[in-house]
Amino acid sequence: MLLIECPHCGPREQTEFTCGGEGHIVRPDPDTATDAEWGHYLFMRKNPKGLHFERWFHAHGCRQWFHAARSTVTHEIFAIYGIDEPPPAIDPSKAGSQ
C-alpha cells in the first residue's frame, strides 16, 4: 500500500485516496474537435512502464484533487503538485521508464 503525501494533510495511507488515472488530459473544444479527436480524449489513455503523471483524490480526507508523478514500476512517487500545475521535469530513467 502506497504512502501518499497529500499536499493538505501530509502522508496518508493509499486507502484514503482514489486514483483518477492519467493527469493533464486536455478536453478539446467540443465545437471544433473531430470525432477522432473526441474519441481520443474520451477513451485513449497512456499506460506507461515507468514515469506516469496522475490525478489523485483524497476522497476520505480533505477531498481535494492533486497531481502525482509516480513510477508504475517501483511505485516511487517523485512529486506531488497542484491540480492546476504543469508536470514537473523528472528524469524518466529514474522511474524505470524505457
Add this chain to the structure above:
Amino acid sequence: MSQAFRNGDGGRIDRGKRVGFTFDGQTYEGYAGDTLASALLANGVRLVGRSFKYHRPRGIVGSGAEEPNALIQLGVGAHTEPNTRATQIALFEGLIAESQNAWPGVGFDVGAINNLVSKVIPSGFYYKTFMWPAAAWMFYEKFIRSAAGLGKAPTEPDPETYEKRSVWCDVLVVGGGPAGLAAARAAGASGARVILADEGSEFGGSLLSSRDRIEGREGADWAGDVIDDLAGMAEVRVLARTTVASYHDHNYLVAVERLNDHLPLGERQGPRQRLWKIRARQVVLATGAIERPLVFAENDRPGVMLAGAVRTYVNRYGARPGNRAVVFTNNDSAYRAAVDASDGGIAVAAIVDCRPNPEGALIRLARERGIEIVSGSVISGVRGAKQVSEVEVAALNEAGDDVVGARRSFDCDLVMMSGGWNPTVHLYSQSGGKLAWNAELATFVPATAAQKSREAGAVNGSFSLADALAEGTRAGAAAARDAGFEVEGEEVPACEAAPGDGVLALMPLWDAPSGRKGAKRFLDFQNDVTASDVALAHRENYSSVEHFKRYTTTGMGTDQGKTSNVNGLAIMAGLRGVDVPEVGHTTFRPFYTAVTVGALAGINSGPELLDPVRKTPMHNWHETHGARFEDVGQWKRPYCYLRPGETVKQAVDREVLAARTSVAILDASTLGKIDIQGPDALELINRVYTNNFATLKVGQCRYGLMLKDDGMVFDDGVTARIGENRYLMSTTTGGAPNVLNWLEEWLQCEWRDLQAYCTSVTTHWAAIAIAGPNSRRLLAELTPVDLSNDAFPFMSWQDGEIAGIPGRIFRISFSGETGFEVQVPASYALALWRALMTAGEKYSITPYGTEAMHVLRAEKGFIIAGQDTDGTTTPFDLGMGWIVSKKKGDFLGKRGLERPDTLRDDRKQLVGLLTEDPNEVIPEGAHISPSPHSAKPVPMEGWVTSSYYSPNCGRSIAMALLRRGNERIGETVALPLEDKVVRAKITKPVFFDEEGERLRG
C-alpha cells in the same frame, strides 16, 4: 514408556512442568517449552501424516516454518484449524491434534493405493485424464476433491475474536536471531522507534539451537539479555510469536501476532490474534535461512530429516529424533549437526558425504568423536516403511552422475540430510528486491533492494555467527541513521562459535543417483513431486520456471516451496543444460506463512461490521412494523412491510394499490442530497445536466439527467432552486457519493474558475414521499401551507411547518400519483412519520417499500439509472431525447452524443414487454431473441431490465433494452428461460396513465 527419546538434561524446556496432550486419540506428555513436534519426537512418534497425492507415510522433516509434512488438524469443533505445522505449535495442556490426509488412520490408509499405482498418475495426470469431455469434469470433480486435500475446514462459525493495529516505526527489524537482535539493539540505542518481531515464542533464532557463546554467555542467555535491554527502551516494541507475513510497497508490512494460540482453551482471554499493519521508515530483514533437503532415493521415509532440525531438537528440546543416525550431506554444516547429535546421545553411524575429500575444522570435530566419514558417496536407498530402518550407501563415479562399486548398508532409525541452505528471501523478494545466484553457496541471495531495507545475517548468505552479529549491528545502526537518528559507536558483540562456523564448502548435488530405476526421489514432500516429475515436465516442454511449477505443482501448498524450490530449479537447469539463474525463479508472494482469515478481518466481521450499515431515522419503526429489508448500497431500506400471514407478493400488491387508491408513504431518506451554493452554482448545474436549468426560478424543481462525457446516462434526480445562488440536487441512493465526487472533480480539476461549492446533506435531511389521491388532503391537515394546485403546482417546493416541524415540501412524484415529498432535519423524521401514520389512519394510510416504489415507477415507465441503464445507454436509447437541450451551450455528454456510434440507429432502445400470459413475470436479466425457433447460436438482441407484476394493470409488465426497439413496437419476441420460452409483445415503456393526469391532479 513416556518420553523415551528425551534426554535427561539440556535444552530450553521446563522439565518441572509436564504438559498432557492428545495426538490421533493417544495421550502423551511433553514439557512446557516444547512444540508439538518436539513432544511427539520425544515420545518416539515418527509417523505424523500421509502425503498429499500418494498417501505415503511421512514424518517430521524440519523444525520451523519450512516443515512440509507434519501438517496437523489442531483442535476440535469450532476451534479446529487445518494445516498447522507441528513444528510451530507451542505445546499446551489439553492440546488435541490429528494427522491429516489419511483414512481410516495414519497407520493404515486406504488412499495409499495411489502409491502402488503411482506409475499411472504422473504429473499432469489430472489435466490429461479429466480434460475431456468438458461436461464430465462436473462428475470427476467430486471424487478428485474428496481424494485430494489436506485438513478440514471448521464447519461452525469461528468463536474467536481478532483485532488489528496500525503503527509506524523508524526501524522494523524482522527476525529475532543474532543478526536481528544486534540490529534492534543498535537501532534502539539511538532512540529510534523500533519494532522487533519474531515468529517464535522465544527470541534467539539459531542461538536457541546452538551451543555458541556471545559476550561471555550462552547465546540463548545473551538473547534474553538483549530482549531485557530492549524492553527498557521507551521507543522499542518487542513482538514475540509474531510473523511478519508480507512486505508491500512503501515499506508497508503486515504481521500477525498470535496472542492466545499457545495457551490452553480455558486460559485464553481477549483476541486470539492481532494483525499489525506496520509502516516503517527503514526495514532490517534478518530472516535467516532454511536448510535444503537432498534429493535421493526414498528420501521421504519417516525419519529422514533436515540435519539442522535434528540439531534443534537435540539442543533446544533435549529430544532425540532417533537413536542411531546416518548423516547425508554435500557441505560442512551437517557435520556440526552430527557433532551436536552425537554429543546429545544419538549414535552417528556414518556421515555420507558426496564430496571426495571433505576437510576442515568441523570434519575434524566429527572425526574426534569417532564418526565414520564415507566420502564421495551417496545414500542410494532407504528401507523401512513407516520408519527408517536401514540405508544403503554407494560410491559416486567420477562424473558424479551414477553410483559404482559395492553397496554398504547401515542400520539406523534417523537420516540427517543437508543440501545446503537457502536464505529466507521471501519478504525481501516481496519488497521487489532482486536476487542473484551465488554459485559458492548454490543459492539465491539478495542483490539489489527495491525499498528502504537492509538484510543482515543468514538471509544474505552470511552463515557465521560473527558475520550475523556484525551485519546486524551495522544494518541496525545504518537504518537508524537513515531514519534521522544519531548513532554513537557500533560495537559488534564478541562471540565464540564452533570452529568452522558458517563454512559450507558445498558441492552441488541436486539429484543423487541411486542406480535403481523407479526409486522415488522426492523433491517436494508436501506436493509429492519427484525428480522424475521434473524430467517429465521437461520432456513435455513445460521447462520454463512458471510452467514447470504449475505442471508439477512444485512449491505450491502451504509451504510454498520453502524446502523444494531451489532443488527443483536446479534439477530443471540440469535437464536443460543451463545454469540455475538462467531458469530463474518463481515469484515469492504474500504470505510467508498462512494468515487466518479471522486476523485479516479483525473486528470487521459479521453482518454489522463487515461493511458499514446505514439506517434511516425511521429504521426502528420499520423493523417493528414488519419491514423486510433490502440492501441499497450500504443502506437498509424496507423492501415491503409484511402483515401477519401475508406473502411478499401480497404485501407489495397491497402497497401498490394503496398508493393508487388512497395514500401511501415511503421512507425516501436514503436519496442522495447535495447542497450547491455559490455565484456559479447555476452554471455548474447547467454543465452537468442535459437540460436547461437557467430558467428555473427560486421555488421550482426540475428533473435532470446526468451524463458522463461520452454521452452515457450516469445518474438522475430532481434539483430544486432554494435561493438565488443555492440549489438542492438529489441523486439516486447508490449514486450519491459518485455524483458528489463527479461534481468535485470537474469543479476542482477542470472548471477552476467556477465559484460553486458542494456539500453532501444526504443524512442531514430525512425525506418522506407521500403518494396517492388522498395525499394532499392528508398533508393539508398537518401544514398551514396552501397545497392547492394553483398555489403549489407540480414541480415546485415551499418552506413550511409540517406537524409543527420546520421543513421543506416538494411537489414531486416518482410514483406517477399526486404526491409530495417532505424533508425535515433527520432527528425529527420519526416524529413526522408517526404524525403522518396517525393522521392518515382514516385514509388507511399504507407505508410502502422499495418494491412497491419500483412497481409504481415502472407502471409509469420511469427509469432507474443503473437498472434500466448500464453505462452504455444514452438518453435517446431511453426515449428521453426530450430532456437533451438543443439550445443550451456545452454540457457534459453533449459532444459524446454526436459521435457516430451513439447516433447508430441499431442501438439497444428501451421498450416495454407484455407477456402473452399476463401472470408470467419474466426474470430480470432474461435475454431476448427474435423467435423461439432461432437457429443456434441464438441471436441475443437485448435483455429485460425491469420486470414486475402490476396490480394496477392486472398483469405483468417489463422494460427491456432491445436492439432497434423503437421501430419494433407491436412485434413479438421470445425469451428463452431455463425451462421454457416466454413470448412477449413489444410496447412503449409506459403502462399506466400515459398522459400523466394523476401526477398533475
